[in-house]
Every structure is written in C-alpha cells, then in structure tokens.
Amino acid sequence: MFGPRLVPDDTTIPFMNGRFAGLIVSAVLSISSLILAFYPGLNLGIDFRGGVAIQAHMKDPVDFTKLRPALEALHLGPVELQEFGSPYDVEIRLQRQPGGDSAQQEAVSKVRTTLERNFADTTLQSVEAVGATVSGELFQNGLMALGVAMLAMLGYIWFRFEWQFGVAATATLVLDVTKIVGVYGLTQFEFNVTSIVAILTIMGYSINDKVVVYDRVRENLRLYRRMPLRELIDRSINETLCRTIATSGTVFLAILPLAIMSASTLREFAIVLLVGIVIGTSSSIFIAAPILLLLGEGRLRRPSPAGAAEQGAGGSAH
Amino acid sequence: MFYSRWQIVAIGLACLVGVMLALPNVVGQNVLRFLPFERQIHLGLDLKGGSYLLLEVDTEAAERERLENVVDGVRRALRTANILYVDLRIEGGAVRFKVRDPARVDDARAALQPIVGNAAAPEYQITSSEGGELALAPTEAVARERANDAVTRSIEIVRRRIDETGVNEPEISRQGTDRIAVELPGVQDPDRLKRLLGTTAKLSFHLLSLETPAPGAPAPPGTEYLPGTADAGHGGGRYLVERLVEVDGSHLTDAQAGTNSQNGEWVVNFTFDSVGGREFGAVTQKNVGRSLAIVLDNRVISAPVIREPILGGRGQISGRFTAAGANDLAILLRGGALPAPLKIIEERTVGPNLGADAIRTGIYACAIGGAFVVAFMIFFYHLFGVFASLGLVINLSMLMGLLSLLQASLTLPGIVGILLTVGMSVDANVLINERIREEARKGRGPVSAIQTGFSKAMSTIIDANLTTLLKMMILFMLGSGPVKGFAVTISLGIMTSMFTAIVVVRLFIALWLRRARPKALLA
16 A cells, blocks of 8 residues: 655654754854855845846847947946856846936836847847835845744744744744855855745745654653653654655655756746755754754643643644 | 545535636637636736836825925915015925014914815814924825825826727736836837836926026026927927916817828827816917917927917927827827826836746646656555545646636746645645554554544644745735745645645545455555
C-alpha cells in the first residue's frame, strides 16, 4: 500500500546534541548576511529606489558605443546599461530624477523618443518609472508587511500553543529572514516588491514547517509526561522527519522547473524561494527546536493524557 | 469513514463545478460557446501587456484655487462693512488677514458670515489670533468632502477621456484617499494618454487688454500676462489678458476636431449650452474689433480678433494644430475640466511578448513541477499517492475555476503562487499519509488507522494553513497590483487544497476502503 521510505522507520537522530552548533552556525550566517546587506549592499530595484528602468528589444545587436552617448546627451544623470537575456535586449536604468514624481515621466518620454529616433524598430518590453513618493511608500509598506506578518505569527502560535513556542518560532523567523536578505546581498539579485513577496512566502513556508514539528511536540508532551524535554523534542523531530523531507522535497521539485526555465524576474524569485525552502526547513530542526528547548525546559505545561483528546481537537493548550 | 449518498453527490458536484469553471481556459473558441460558463482567468497587466499609471489628484491645488475666490469675497465683504485690513493672503490652507483696528474683529467676523455659511453646517471656520489676525479655513468635514468629491469627479473625467481614445477595457479605480490607478491593457506607448490625463483642460475666454504697459513693467491691475501654448508656435510669446472670465469652458456641450474650410487648417469646433451661448454672444457683440483670448490651463491657445458677433452658440478654436493636436483638444474639451490637476506618480508598462513568454514558461513549469510531484507521491505512497495526485488535479482545476469565477487577476507572482499551491496541497496529503502509516504501524486496522490518521493530521493541517492564510491577508491589504494577485492566488489555493485534501481525497480513500476491504495497510 505504501512505497519505500524516505527516512527509515524508527530513526532516532539526536538532533538536540547539535543544538548549540545549530544556533551558532545560524547566528554566524545571519550576522554575515546583515553585513552583506550593507557591504556590498542590496541591489535595490526601482520600486524602492525610485527612478526609471526600461527594457528595450532592438532589431540589431545592441551597440553600446552608440546607445550610451545618445542617452547621456539627454542629461538625465548616470545611465546604467546592461545586456540581459540576449544581445538584442538591453536594460536602461536611470536614477531617480530630481524634481518630483512627474520628472520620472518626462525622463521616460525623452528616452522613448531618443530610442525611436536613433534605433529604428526598437520595442520597449517594459517601462517602469517610480517617483520618490511611491518608492518611499512601497518600502514602508514592505517593511510593515514583514513586521505585521511576524507579529501575527507570534500571536497565532502563542494562542494555539504556548508563549515559548511563539517566541521560538518568531526568533527563528527573524534569523530566516536575515539569511534571505543575505542571499539578496550575495547574489545581487534585484531587491524589490517581489522580494518582499518572496520573503513573506518563505516565512509562511517556514512557519508551516515549524507548526508541524510543534504540533507533534505538543502531542508528545501529553503522551510522555515524564520524558525529558530534550528527548521529547528529538523524538518529535524524528517522527515528523519523513513528512518534513517529503514536503520540502515536493515543494522544491515544484518550483525547480521555474528556476531553471524562466526569464530573469521570475527566475530570481524562484531561486530565492528554493534557497528559502532549505533555510526554512533546516531552521525548524536546528534553530526553532533548540530555542524551544532552552525556553521550555522545566516550564512547558504537560496536561494529563485524559484531557489531550479534547484539547487536541479544541485548540489552545491554555 | 462513512459517507452518505448525498454527501458523495455534493462533493462530486463541487468538484464538477470547479472543473466546469476551469474549462473555458483550456478549450478553443468554438467549444467555448457550448459551455455553461464562459469566464476565463483574468490576466494581470504584467502577463497581458499594457500600461499601469498611478495618478495623484492634487487636491491642494484645487483648494488653493477655491481659496483665491474666497479672497475676493473677503475683500468685497470687508470693503462693504468698511473694515480696514492689511496683509490679506492665502497661507497654510487658509485665507488670512489682519484687521487694522483690533476692536473691530467681531465686526469682521459678522461681515464674513455669508461666506462662512449657515451656523448649522458652516462651510468655513474663522479663528482669530492675537493682534486682530483672522484666519478663514474650510472646516475639516468640508475639506474632506471637497477632496473626496474632487477625486470622484476626476475618476469620472479620466474614464471619459480614456474611453474617447478607444483603449479596450481600461480599469480605473480609486487607491487610498487621493489616488487613481489606471490600467490600460494593450497600451504600449502611454505617452499620449499621459499627456491627456496630465492636462487639467480648464478652458476660458478672456479679452486681450487694450493697455500697453512699458516693457518690464508689471501687468496693470485686473490684467495678467499669460504665455502662449508652445505647440501653437508662439514659443515664448505672452499675452496681456484681462483677468475677468468672459465665458467659462464649463458651458461647452460639444467639441469636435475639423478643418477650416478656407485655409484647411486643423481647428476645434465647439458648441455652448444656452447660458454659454448667450454670454458668448454678448461678449462678441460688444467687442467687435478686439481680440478674444482662448485660454487653456493658463496658456493662451490663440487670440483671434472678433470680426462679427457670434450669436449661434458655436465657435471655432484655431491655433496651428496638427490633426492629432486638434483631436486631443476636442477630447479634452468634451470630457470637461478636471477639478484638480493630476500628477502621474508611477508608470509601469509591459510589452505583450514579455507577458506571453512568462505565461508559456509558467505553464511549462507548472506542468513539469506537477509531474515531478505526482511521480514523487506515487513512488513513495503508491495507491495513496495516486489518490493524492488525483486530488492535486482536482485542486488545480478548482483553483483555476475560482480564479475565473472571481475574475481575480493572475499575475506573474501569481504563477509562483499556483506552484506553491501544488506544494501545499501535497503537504496536506503527506501529513495525512504519514499519519495513517504511523497509526497502521502501531497495529491499528486499516479503517481505524485511516480514520485516526485523518483526524490527527487535521489539526496540524489547519494550523499550518491558517498561518499562511493570515499572512496572505496581510499581504493583500498592504500590497499593490501583482502582489495582491499573488496573495489572492495563494489564499484561494489554500482553500482549494484544504478542501481536496480533507474532503475529496478522504472520499476517494473511503470509497476504496468500502470496495477493496483491505486486510492490512502495511505489507
């Protein structure tokens, strides 16, 4: 009825032996991520930086020696040119134009006219022009979304489990998110609104994974009232290990084709998600569980098994 | 694990409806006609190609203009009441002035009563500060109401102008308090629309002043210098016009581009309503021989000499237009003036190829990703994997069906959302299958193992999915455009995958149990 096992039954890996190693490695990675976020820094997209980004497709291979002077003659500040995808495609980026939101629009019009005049049959694949007001708001909203999501997770898990679970999960999320930011610093992928979506998605995935392990810990707390917490957490992780690997594996497999096949924007999104899945899955075992152990040792309540059935269905352990 | 007949029918129906709703997306045009549902998934601009503009209504400018009229009213009222004042000005959203004789502050208040409005619902409030300084500002409610009204009317006019240009299915919606989001599918070069939307189009007719002040001298009282429109070829030229509005453009009922029969030049022919026609007739009758300036947004389009009274309520604007220029001006005049200037604060335009590529790779990626997942599930969970895979197919068609039904936009991130749904839907099944297996290993019989497996996995599934749903709601509230699309896709995906895992797959297993009556689940 069932196929081969991903993880042999009755696996008992003493994960909690590595609890300090896990926390230390994670802390080091997160700190280096934060450093990466400042040196070399994030490659902020125009969503957050403001300015103009135009992707143009030309009939002939892009002649940078001709294109650059033509655009620089418009006096729109530094012009960044980058080939992307094929020699016929070029991305033109301008920094935020001084003079308010409508200045960005004027810059777009100028570039458009110049391209039409000097490079026949050029099609603009995409144009984005964002003024200071909007970019500021997008950034603020992005940070707010992350913050609110974090608080909501803390609240939900606190409500459904106990505070130790909530704090451990949220602390882990913070570590996860910093690492993702580090990925953006390292790869120099564009950091924009889509990146915030990627981070939120990974947070969602990661918390999902933690909930599964925590759920088992909660259940085992009722079943084995005298088992030391360390052993109990190890047991819970091992019991859910097969599921953890199966789920991460399938989600990874589902997204993998996108990371390989798609064009730049979607590809970066997919690659970050793939890395995020690995981060989110490993952090359940090596970070969220050790923190829970540190916080919960001798403190977590252990209701009698009699009440377990009712509480298992009813919700909060309080 | 017992399902009554009507339960089975209900679940089957729900799945069937989901599949039917999804069908229009995969069949050809000729089959589409025969389907009960015809709605297809609504593609976001980033997939369909088109232009997104975010406009901001400059309500402050509209308010400033209104206050300028109030200044005139205040001046008249104080003069009639014989109250001496200094320093009459607009500052910080209020009309301010200083009464010379502080003892007469109350008289001034009384004199301004007609402007303030009735006591029950005053339009303005007067605040006085030391030294006889008075400030007249709209009450908060009135200010809010006006700003709101300006945005509502702007949306209406934006819609009219866009409709006139023939863009298909534009979407115009309000964003926040003072913003308007405009989605223009299929528009590759929004420059013309940006120009049309960025023009306030306030038209008025003024007489040119007869005075000829010395060069460099300020404009005499009651007159002002206005520049000529650049595209009319007067580059840099300016006109001395009388401030008094002879006829206001709001009296126009129609405007059409046409050519002048004598010189073949492009012109805009306009028609006044009865009031405008009368006013226009009166002005032209009294001022034959003088020049009448046609002013659009404080720029003089042209100032033709009045040769004879124009009494029919019809007129013509000439101004060395191009055909397109005349056409656009006619559109602007027909649509009416915006109550406040509009600023374009964000533009995003996507060409059609980019979106088509994304959809193609998206479909391939989903197909390959889905195939991986199915292979994985069947390899590790055999028959239960087959059930899960069937559930996955139903889940995806229900998701597509719901997206079509709700006409929620599918965006680029939304494609990733669908892939994640594939993953999540599997997660629920993995949780259940693992649990069933575990219970079976503990020595439970098949029915009992399956039953316990489902009920124990349930709380985990609900917890795990609710946290994600919570997060997506936050994303939906805070996000814009493509991000909203992502949140919607995932949220719907969570619901359909929970439904398929907990209800549909469970039914499959129950039906199989009933039929196969397995002795044991584990070999």
